[in-house]
Amino acid sequence: MAAGTTEGSRFRVIGTRPVRHDGVEKVTGAARYGADYAFPGMLYGRVLRSPHAHAIIKSINVEKARKLEGVRAVVTSADLPELPDRIEQGGELPINLHHLSCNILARGKVLYDGHAVAAVAATSPHIAEEALRLIEVDYEVLPPVMTVEDGMAPNAPILLPSLRNKEDGPDKQTNIAAHVQFKRGDIKDGFSKADYVIERTFKTAMVHQGYIEPHNAVGIYNADGHATIYCSTQGSFVVRSLSAAVLGIPEGKLRVVPAEIGGGFGGKTTIYLEPLSVLLSQKTGHPVKLTMNRAEVLRATGPTSGGTIRCKMGATKDGKLVAAEVWMAYEAGGFPGSPVPMGAMCIIAPYDIPNMVIDAYDVVVNRPKTAAYRAPGATNAAFASETIIDELAEKCGIDPCDFRIKNGAHEGTPQTAGPPYKRIGMIETVEAIKNSPHYKSKLTGKNRGRGVATGFWFNIGFQSSAMVNIHNDGTASVVTGSVDIGGSRASMAIITAEVLGLDVKDVRPLIADTDAIGYTDVTGGSRTTVATGLAVYEAAQDAVRQLKERAAKLWEKKPEEVEFNNGMLSAKANGVKPMSIKDIVPRLGRTGGPITGRATVNARAVGPAFATTCVDVEVDPDTGKVSILRATVAQDAGKAVHPSYVEGQMQGGTVQGLGWALNEEYFYDSKGVLRNTGLLDYRMPTCLDLPMIETVIVEVPAPGHPIGSRGVGEVSIVPPPAAVANAIARAVGVRMTELPMSPGRVVKAILSKDGAAVASAAAD
Amino acid sequence: MHKTAIETTINGERVEFLCEPRQSMLEVLRDVLGLTGSKEGCLTGDCGACTILVDGRATCSCLMLGVEAAGHKLETVEGLAQGANLHPLQQQFLENASLQCGICTPGFLMSAKALLERNPHPSEAEIRYALAGNLCRCTGYDKIVRAVLEASKATTSKAA
């Protein structure tokens, strides 16, 4: 049954494609994003940032800046409390609050070009900008450490004097923040059984999520000690808890109102400007708006890691994978916390491989502190593993889809960490590609090739709250704390309408602030439809339960005797006239009052996601330019609640992956200063660089979830770099091992090809 | 820090405003006139989120000074709909799910409007060329291009 129809479906609304409820505001420019807010008396803030990659701050003098006409406050880390330098359990995820605070405003040292050092509030953004020039900072410049190799070298300059790792012990200063290892079976034995072994070293570059909307925050501090932050964020509750910690105030004094958000992809699940907006508001007695410009976004928010991966895999000649050995090191940025553990858990996740060892290192370097980027860590890893698998498939003479099906993970296959897989759709996504019109079509022409790759992402569950209010006219509203980045509020309305038997137009979705709704984890980790959807589902069921109780009262029956189907209340035995919600609403007052359904969840039954992507490319061998001719992505969504937005996630993730594959990278010079601080030279794909992105939604329901949905937001970004590399290999016979595969690198590879490369140069 | 009085036309209406010479047209729209539909994405003309029409031509309002508006006809996203009647482009964006976060949408709508007014029935390639100055990070552009193709079927040579 095709996604987007209800023919033969057990659902009436789930799986349809209504126009999103916030659509008109968005297409008329009326929707309010964080930077659109304005308040009477509002001041404008700007942040002074380090021009050095690595330096000690010897002194900061803000007097001249303070005296500039129009400046109302200047702050540094001296205006924030010192926080403990140890891992604390901050909500769900462990966090070092000292590092977090130092990232907001540097304390003692700056650790990357762009590291925040001071902040100013003034009557105009231009005056605030001028004030920054008047702040005098005395730096002692230190040598920068820019790569994982530099960071791991024996006499590397040390970024964080107090950083230790378990292996090196309490007395050794280090830049290696963590080492994790995963093991299964016996790799020596495994490789001895292999007929073919391929080993390569891969390098990937630091890349940014590239959301079009820069960060923003408006802070309003009240004289009674309560403060409100309006901001574009993926997690208003995270903003509340982390900002409160950085400011040294109780969480209950802070209310965070999520504005509409112009993209996040993981990069807006942490804080930068938010506590500064409150701090400056407190100092000035006015609302203060802070926004970043694009250069600040690139220099000083949270891109994802580049790094090095050595990957070795072995297969028997009939195409069975027998062993995998991986060494991987990712850039954490100036503070620990790269996604290398996730990368390690994802790298061979789509396959059933009996013997493996994976060693993963988190290394601090003088780059911005990394933040989550759509399936964090997995894309870098898949670039390595999926190209090796492609080479092995070629050596075995097996079609790349068939090779993956042969080795594909399924229910019962062990995961790299955690229990064996429950029912999953990995093989189904490969089969969907194999059977797609794209894969079945012949690719003809010189220097053209086709590549396939598969990706995995865990998806998370975690906590969500929801309320469903029944209104006097028989319509309903559904309130959650899940910020809507991609159309999820429509899905919440769909789920509510499904359960209540209402038309989706009669359900209004709202996103509430941190006082108006219960705790809700971030919109990220592909969790919103699954976890918040589950809370919404249960809240709607709670409303149904209450409706049945009221009908029972009116009919003088027991609640168990009342049924609710397709929006109608009826009695199991006959003798009563069925009632719609509209019919019963006028009588709610006398039966106990209005009805609000509520639910909170900590979602456990979360299905992981797989995506398989097929890409056709044409390479200009003289210039190295790679053109994407055709792309198809097949992804297991479990059950697509709003298929258009599931397709949208698949297409968006695929295109980010293509940008990562072809042209996106951070360029630092020898001093560790970022050279491409704008969207001219941080090259994201434009619509002229792409064809239509074909999508196939595979639906293998996630066990344990009432709707069967799996998280869909992330995994599509994982396969494209490998798929493109595999396509290039078939097009011009070179194996690319460095991202991005920009024209200069492709030309170099072609010119140095020594004839030992594997693939043929032209498709038939 | 002197301000200049500027008279211009925005969305068919005569508008007067005060601004400093260093304020861009984007700042004037957003901070002086309260028209926050045009968005700031990069301030270097590389993302198109601030796209408005100046005398019918798609223009990055971040690369125009407010004082340059005098005597010209400006159009912003706020002027696209006629009261409660959405422009065919707006309608098609909604029906084709061509927006996810929506921050790039005003810029795309204005660029597409300029395109359809000059070339009422563009091919997919022509649409992609005309919209190359508008970045979207959420959608991968597929549904945006489809919406413009659909809207081109609905419009005649001078859009409503």
Added chain:
Amino acid sequence: MHAINYEAPKTLKDAIALLAQHGEKARPLCGGTDLIIQLRAGVRRPDHVVDVKKIPELREISFDLQKGLRLGAAVPAIEVYESADVRRYFPGLQEAAHLIGSNQIQSRASVGGNLCNGSPAADTTPALIALGAKCRVAGPKGERMVAAEDFCTAPGRTVLQAGEILVEFQIPVPARHSSDAYLRFIPRNEMDIAVVGVGTSVTLDLDDDRFVDARIALGAVGPTPIYAAKASEALKGKKIDSATIERAAKLAVEQSSPIDDMRGTAEFRRHLVGVLTRRTIGIAIERARLAERR
């Protein structure tokens, strides 16, 4: 941005007077697509911004078969692209104007501004040099003509003295059996600054299948755009064949002096100079063979 004063003179005389009065403290504003970015970044910090878009001579575009093309310095790239005369007689220049950036950039950016910004990577400059364009400069001491290849002196710097303005380009009518082409290499399909740009014009003897004249110009591979004289001379009088073209391409590479930067390594750029020279010569030849008799 620092505080600026803004003036929009309506005559060339007034503009010259303003620029002469303020000297280094003034900067002309045309499309703004370079200057406004520079003002924000603090790279240029003039106190006075002189808007030249109201000066009639700078906005005109005209062509006739005697004088050739007169292209006002402030004509936006989109109008250059839309000009039927430019399309017919100077397709390489039209291509270059259409590559300056997105539609939004082309609505504002001018060919004159592109040159005066002094970037070695400016897209229209190699095309202008290939066409033998001359720049009419007006200043307090009168007017002078500067060859396009002599206009830029260093990255970001030009021959313009205090008070001088670029008024227009003068491009002669192409000889019979002539045409031009401009190609640039960028990693994406649009929106990028040229990694390498090459503009080539050729005049052919169709009966004898020879090059009568040729001009090859290179962008983004030196501190200024380069007129590749040796490569150009290597074509003149020679038979149109791949050996000749290859020799010219090799000489063009030798005349380039690219640097390593984030847009490309010097090695890659040198390689591309050869590729694009070969390709632009080929396209120009095709066009010249098809060009209408005049």
